Amino acid sequence: MMLPLYPNEFFGRSTGMVVGTLTGIGFGFALERSGFGRAPILAAQFYGTNMRVFKVMFTAIATAATGLAILAGLGWLDLGQLTIPETYWWPQLTGGLLLGVGFIIAGYCPGTACVAAASGDIGGMLTYLGVMLGSLVFGFTYPVFADLYLSGKAGVLRLDTLFGLPYSVVAAAVVALAVGCFFGAEAIERWFSKRNQQVAPDALMRPRNRSFAVLAVLALAALATLALPQTVQSAVARKAGTIKVLPLVDTALRQPEKLWLVDVREQKLCKDRTLPAAVCLSDVTKGAAAAMPSHQQLVLIGGDTIKEVPTQLAEFAGEVVSVQGGYPAYAAELLADLPAEATQSMSPARLAEYRLRGALHARLTGAQAPVAAPAAVVPTAAPASAAKKGGGC
Amino acid sequence: MLPTLLEHTSTRVNAEIDPVLHIWGWEIAVYLFLGGLVAGLLILSSLLLWRPRDTAPARILQLAPLVALVLLSLGMGTLFLDLAYKLHVFRFYLAFRPTSPMSWGAWILVLIYPVAALSGLLALGPELQGKLLKKLPLVGVLAWAQRQRQVLLGATLAGGVGLGIYTGLLLGTLTARIQWNTAVLGPLFLTSGLSSGAAFLLLFKLDEADRHRLVRWDMLALAVEGVLIASMVLGFANAGAAGQLAADALLGGAWTASFWSLVVVMGIAVPLVLESIEIKKHLPLVAVTPALVLLGGLALRAVLLAAGQDSGFRLLP
Amino acid sequence: MSDKTHNEAPFWNPYLAGIFLGLVLLGSFVVMGNGLGGSGAANRVAIGAAHLVAPQAVENSAYMGPMVAPGQHILDDWLVWEVLGVFLGGALAAYSAGRMKLVLLRGPRATVLSRLALALIGGVIMGVAARLGRGCTSGQALTGGAALAAGSWVFMFAVFGGGYLVAPLLRRYWK
Incomplete structure (x- = not known):
């Protein structure tokens, strides 16, 4: 299983950002050509005269869902490595209702507002500005929403696990549901157009029937993968992502409840010295992995970066990461003596890292934080304004 | 890292220079951008006004050399902001060092002012010239400038080319910063300046023929820019260990996202596609295209400036 | 749509547009392991701007504080780049269809x-x-x-x- 590419380290984070820009171009192009850069078209969805929003969205969902089912069924893609929105029943229900209200008032949703702004609609620009302001309203009044925001948590919950059905069956059912709804949507459109004495939109049958045929083929292909031997999926061990030493130890000291640290090295090495709050793999009882809450992160500490999750821990439901470089990296980064460096010449990111390392080192070893790191010396403004020695040109 | 080596490293570690250079902030990026833009404006306006016209060109073309001077002054203002010893600025003009690009730059900047001001006078249409002559006693100057038209426009053109190349060479000669250790920077900043200049003019109302010409020149400049960037990256990738490090920063390293997304995709590829659609479909120009070109030009300077200051031979293993 | 002029390209058939959009989404999943977004970038840009104006207030917020913690940049996020792309893609599509115009x-x-x-x-x-x-x-x-x-x-x-x-x-x- 080599898909998805990025979590399997085919390329780095920064390259992934470029992929983001290119993906966005495809997304924006699709939205504009769908007619989603025009508020009156989007609003028509809610008056029954033009169900474009519903048709485009549901077709896209059905296509992507069956595509994922086929790739996973063939054993090429690991569904477990996809970043899937976690389920929080109540905030998602209320947030959805509220977003629908905002949608009909503004005529856009956030993504389509961006496309509308790009094509020159002032309403789209204002809507996106409003979304920014609204985000801040939420951020600054977060305590009001906090209880609701965190309620009804069910973790990563997929419909296939909820119903106890294979992924591809649910994806095929989505296609069937979608096509059924499309006939209904078209009937509604015809009814409203007749009442308003207008022509029903998109009455072209050929592209529609071809699209339905594509969806049907995708659904059948997804179901066909069920016939493939499924051993491919279970035989492959779970893969673990990586985490760097500094952010890990920082979290381990500040929010230990978020992590479950397991040292998977030999028992002797682990008993000798390990990270604070880490347990040795030999001490993990049978069934403990399955019982741990899934919102915790399982952190593996090895002699080096661990790529695959040990079988004793494979039943853990949450995210698994391993310490980059393992215990030796931890010892080298935080237990060895820290050299003093000239802090005023560092970029803010490096300075922050340096100070964090100093603080953690001091806490873990009892040593003094390095002399060069007092907070008072650190300029809070951009580094350009700090002690400048003449420039150029 | 070893204590025994501390003495050795302390002689190498200079505050402000190691581990990363920190002496140039946003002021220099803006200055380099404005310098390139001004160079482009001077070159393009000299070319467009080379042949005397029967009818006065669009207002922005008449004013282009003078607008360029205003922008150049703005740029020098940001440069001045960057100087630590502001009163010492005169010292640039006490000497000329042919091996120093800063010295070249200081003198080019000074020489451009009179030349561009005179071509600015020439560029003005009869209406604006009349207004100006009523306020200032410039009749004699204008008559002299009209006699020397070709010479003045040629000198403006040359000044623009010099300015455009110099903004790149300024970084290019600092070979200790491996990200700048490439001869491509001079021509790259010059072509980027040309496309910025064309984009700036395209933001304003122009005659159909001038607009068409500028769009085509802009496309050419953007395409050449793409080729130069490709050769720069390939050059880095095929150079020694230092070049590898410079290539890594742009191919998967810290500056990959901003370089490819902002400079290449937003600043070059998308405007090129928009302009070719414009020519092919005879669509009206929208401000989005030139705006993207200008933003891309600014991003090019900012990213290369920051990436260069982040890079150094000290990072080599 | 009354403002449709004669040289404006028609919108895509909704089902075909949906399949195209679905393939973009599938591509995002296959390459990056995550899907698309629209509002995350607005949140980050807004928090970044607010952080410039009132750093203390933002850092003290339980919701926004962790996003502006030292060692990371608020705009250094996949969704921000993706929305930059959405803007560029929208502009390309609108312009090539002859629909780009400043209107309300x-x-x-x-x-x-x-x-x-x-x-x-x-x-x-x-x-x-x-x-x-x-x-x-x-x-x-x-x-x-x-x-x-x-x-x-x-x-x-x-x-x-x-x-x-x-x-x-x-x-x-x-x-």
């Missing part, structure tokens, strides 16, 4: 002022809603819907529900 699209009976006000108000409501629901139509309904996330399906039906609930009140404004 509104219902036939809506006034300029009411359109401006409602666009902003609707945006603010959606900004709150998108944070509360951990995503918008793109990040939840589309992405989560395709990945068969249970909560995202609830979100999607809630969006249509909310819209249909309030739409009759705004009939005069859109029709």
Whole structure:
């Protein structure tokens, strides 16, 4: 299983950002050509005269869902490595209702507002500005929403696990549901157009029937993968992502409840010295992995970066990461003596890292934080304004 | 890292220079951008006004050399902001060092002012010239400038080319910063300046023929820019260990996202596609295209400036 | 659409557009392991701006504070680049279809002022809603819907529900 590419380290984070820009171009192009850069078209969805929003969205969902089912069924893609929105029943229900209200008032949703702004609609620009302001309203009044925001948590919950059905069956059912709804949507459109004495939109049958045929083929292909031997999926061990030493130890000291640290090295090495709050793999009882809450992160500490999750821990439901470089990296980064460096010449990111390392080192070893790191010396403004020695040109 | 080596490293570690250079902030990026833009404006306006016209060109073309001077002054203002010893600025003009690009730059900047001001006078249409002559006693100057038209426009053109190349060479000669250790920077900043200049003019109302010409020149400049960037990256990738490090920063390293997304995709590829659609479909120009070109030009300077200051031979293993 | 001029390219057939959009989404999943988004970038840009104006207030917020913690940049996020792409892709599509024009699209009976006000108000409501629901139509309904996330399906039906609930009140404004 080599898909998805990025979590399997085919390329780095920064390259992934470029992929983001290119993906966005495809997304924006699709939205504009769908007619989603025009508020009156989007609003028509809610008056029954033009169900474009519903048709485009549901077709896209059905296509992507069956595509994922086929790739996973063939054993090429690991569904477990996809970043899937976690389920929080109540905030998602209320947030959805509220977003629908905002949608009909503004005529856009956030993504389509961006496309509308790009094509020159002032309403789209204002809507996106409003979304920014609204985000801040939420951020600054977060305590009001906090209880609701965190309620009804069910973790990563997929419909296939909820119903106890294979992924591809649910994806095929989505296609069937979608096509059924499309006939209904078209009937509604015809009814409203007749009442308003207008022509029903998109009455072209050929592209529609071809699209339905594509969806049907995708659904059948997804179901066909069920016939493939499924051993491919279970035989492959779970893969673990990586985490760097500094952010890990920082979290381990500040929010230990978020992590479950397991040292998977030999028992002797682990008993000798390990990270604070880490347990040795030999001490993990049978069934403990399955019982741990899934919102915790399982952190593996090895002699080096661990790529695959040990079988004793494979039943853990949450995210698994391993310490980059393992215990030796931890010892080298935080237990060895820290050299003093000239802090005023560092970029803010490096300075922050340096100070964090100093603080953690001091806490873990009892040593003094390095002399060069007092907070008072650190300029809070951009580094350009700090002690400048003449420039150029 | 070893204590025994501390003495050795302390002689190498200079505050402000190691581990990363920190002496140039946003002021220099803006200055380099404005310098390139001004160079482009001077070159393009000299070319467009080379042949005397029967009818006065669009207002922005008449004013282009003078607008360029205003922008150049703005740029020098940001440069001045960057100087630590502001009163010492005169010292640039006490000497000329042919091996120093800063010295070249200081003198080019000074020489451009009179030349561009005179071509600015020439560029003005009869209406604006009349207004100006009523306020200032410039009749004699204008008559002299009209006699020397070709010479003045040629000198403006040359000044623009010099300015455009110099903004790149300024970084290019600092070979200790491996990200700048490439001869491509001079021509790259010059072509980027040309496309910025064309984009700036395209933001304003122009005659159909001038607009068409500028769009085509802009496309050419953007395409050449793409080729130069490709050769720069390939050059880095095929150079020694230092070049590898410079290539890594742009191919998967810290500056990959901003370089490819902002400079290449937003600043070059998308405007090129928009302009070719414009020519092919005879669509009206929208401000989005030139705006993207200008933003891309600014991003090019900012990213290369920051990436260069982040890079150094000290990072080599 | 009365403002359609003769050289404006028609919109795609909705089903074909849906398949194209689905393939973009699938590509995002296959390459990056995550789907698309629309409101995350707005959140980050807004927090970044607020952090410049009132750093203390933002850092003290339980929700925003962790996003501006030292060692990271608020704009250094996949969604920010992706939305930059959405803008560029939208511009490319609109321009090549002959639809790029500075306008204020509104219902036939809506006034300029009411359109401006409602666009902003609707945006603010959606900004709150998108944070509360951990995503918008793109990040939840589309992405989560395709990945068969249970909560995202609830979100999607809630969006249509909310819209249909309030739409009759705004009939005069859109029709």
